[in-house]
Amino acid sequence: MRNVLIPIVSLVVVGLLWQAIVVLFHVAPYVAPRPLQAIQAVTQNWSSLWPLTLGTIRETIYGFFTGAGLGVGLGVIMAKVPVLQRSVYPVLVTSQAVPIIALASPLVLIFGFSVVVMVIIVAWIVFFPVTVNVVDGLSHVDQDFLNLARVYGASRWRTFVHIEVPATASPLFSGLKIGATYAVTGAVIGELAASSGTSLALYQEHANTNLNAAGVYGTTLLMTVIGISWFLLVVLAEVALTPWQRRSVARRYPWSRRG
Amino acid sequence: MAETLLALQKVTKRFDEVTALAPTSLEVAEGSFVAIVGPSGCGKSTLFNVIAGLLEPDEGEVRLGDRVVNGATGHVGYMLQKDLLVPWRTVEDNITMVARLTRRVRREDREEARRIATQYGLGDYLRHYPSALSGGMRQRVAFMRTLVTHQDLLLLDEPFGALDAQTRLEMQQWLLQVWRESGRTVLFITHDVDESLFLSDRVLVMSPRPGRVVADIANPLDRPRTMETLLDARFVELKGRIMHLLHGGAP
Numbered sequence: 028m029r030n031v032l033i034p035i036v037s038l039v040v041v042g043l044l045w046q047a048i049v050v051l052f053h054v055a056p057y058v059a060p061r062p063l064q065a066i067q068a069v070t071q072n073w074s075s076l077w078p079l080t081l082g083t084i085r086e087t088i089y090g091f092f093t094g095a096g097l098g099v100g101l102g103v104i105m106a107k108v109p110v111l112q113r114s115v116y117p118v119l120v121t122s123q124a125v126p127i128i129a130l131a132s133p134l135v136l137i138f139g140f141s142v143v144v145m146v147i148i149v150a151w152i153v154f155f156p157v158t159v160n161v162v163d164g165l166s167h168v169d170q171d172f173l174n175l176a177r178v179y180g181a182s183r184w185r186t187f188v189h190i191e192v193p194a195t196a197s198p199l200f201s202g203l204k205i206g207a208t209y210a211v212t213g214a215v216i217g218e219l220a221a222s223s224g225t226s227l228a229l230y231q232e233h234a235n236t237n238l239n240a241a242g243v244y245g246t247t248l249l250m251t252v253i254g255i256s257w258f259l260l261v262v263l264a265e266v267a268l269t270p271w272q273r274r275s276v277a278r279r280y281p282w283s284r285r286g
Numbered sequence: 287m288a289e290t291l292l293a294l295q296k297v298t299k300r301f302d303e304v305t306a307l308a309p310t311s312l313e314v315a316e317g318s319f320v321a322i323v324g325p326s327g328c329g330k331s332t333l334f335n336v337i338a339g340l341l342e343p344d345e346g347e348v349r350l351g352d353r354v355v356n357g358a359t360g361h362v363g364y365m366l367q368k369d370l371l372v373p374w375r376t377v378e379d380n381i382t383m384v385a386r387l388t389r390r391v392r393r394e395d396r397e398e399a400r401r402i403a404t405q406y407g408l409g410d411y412l413r414h415y416p417s418a419l420s421g422g423m424r425q426r427v428a429f430m431r432t433l434v435t436h437q438d439l440l441l442l443d444e445p446f447g448a449l450d451a452q453t454r455l456e457m458q459q460w461l462l463q464v465w466r467e468s469g470r471t472v473l474f475i476t477h478d479v480d481e482s483l484f485l486s487d488r489v490l491v492m493s494p495r496p497g498r499v500v501a502d503i504a505n506p507l508d509r510p511r512t513m514e515t516l517l518d519a520r521f522v523e524l525k526g527r528i529m530h531l532l533h534g535g536a537p
Contacts, residue, residue, distance in 0.1 A: 175370050178338045179435065180360025181387035189386050193374045269374070275418030277376045
């Protein structure tokens with residue numbers, strides 16, 4: 028219970044601080060609304076915001092899974108082929124030095140105003156921490172475990188599946204969590220670059236042009252909520268898939284093997 | 287006289303210029319318990335890794351039964367000071383780990399794991415993860431994992447080295463019980479002279495630079511061994527002899 032309560036309390040405190048600053052310093056409503064006004068700007072326009080939100084969520088999810096899949100694949104290959112690790116690593120680091128904003132325009136030139144642009148940008152951001160963590164995890168598997176497998180004549184494949192992969196679960200999830208936090212940022216940057224059609228980012232720009240400060244802040248809040256939710260889903264997946272990190276006794280599932 | 291299970295013929299291992307193991311010959315009888323004592327760096331673990339097949343000897347021959355097994359794996363049970371239980375598997379699944387690594391885990395494997403765990407007092411912990419167990423319990427599970435491989439020869443490399451004195455004594459008595467009941471052949475590395483005498487039929491004393499066996503001492507102490515064994519005059523005398531050898535004395 029405390030695990031849920033403490034984050035909620037700190038979020039409320041941030042909201043109160045915001046409220047206090049706006050009230051105490053007499054901030055004009057066209058500069059910054061009060062938190063409740065920003066939230067109202069979202070709830071009152073929910074019917075038009077919801078489809079845009081769905082769009083951003085879709086881009087985030089597609090991009091996240093593309094990036095995560097790519098990241099894991101690259102990580103495994105790099106960990107297993109040292110030559111590739113040395114040659115590909117600098118390329119990957121360079122890829123992350125490219126400012127994402129500067130990446131968007133050429134992507135639009137190539138793919139046009141399409142969802143592909145957003146997916147590529149998100150994947151570009153997500154794959155890197157995943158690859159780095161998978162390479163790290165796989166190269167730091169305890170050599171004694173691998174020797175044990177060798178003594179008993181285990182095949183490389185079985186050693187990989189039953190020792191190396193599960194041993195990499197924790198670093199993999201660290202990478203996925205970092206990726207999840209930045210995924211929405213990527214999607215929004217993509218929406219700004221591919222500035223056609225409808226999207227949350229453009230809705231915000233529109234609100235800005237209309238001096239609708241509550242709308243601007245509200246949209247920011249909405250994007251943040253998408254980001255947090257995605258992060259929490261990844262955390263939930265980690266909890267479900269790595270029960271040994273928190274439990275001392277394995278759960279009994281109806282599908283647990285018996286006999 | 288029991289048959290010879292393991293025979294080493296002038297086995298030598300070098301790492302670059304350093305001779306880790308000088309030509310070593312020894313025979314281990316089936317069903318016997320042989321302890322190897324020596325200071326660190328005397329080549330005990332190199333000897334083990336050569337027998338287990340992790341290292342290929344530069345010269346000589348490792349023979350198990352009637353097969354030459356130089357550099358080949360898959361013919362011994364193997365256990366280290368580190369229990370090497372995987373944290374993501376339960377006790378039951380850790381016991382069946384070797385089956386999982388070499389073929390499919392069958393129903394018989396699970397049944398055997400549960401039977402052996404129950405027999406040796408861990409029946410209530412089958413669904414626990416290793417993190418929930420004490421050091422002594424973890425080493426028991428590791429030993430059960432070694433037993434269910436059904437290898438005749440078990441190589442134990444300081445398996446109780448990290449345990450406290452009380453737990454270690456319990457584990458030694460437990461190991462002797464399991465050894466008696468299972469009829470396996472045990473090669474047991476330790477740097478603890480008391481432990482080597484308490485457990486074994488025979489003590490091999492090794493010395494470093496280059497690693498070699500300097501003495502092969504028969505251990506006549508009666509079985510079953512108890513606390514009293516530790517006070518037996520022969521125990522004290524043998525201990526004195528081995529200590530003398532370990533500190534560079536002539537055999």
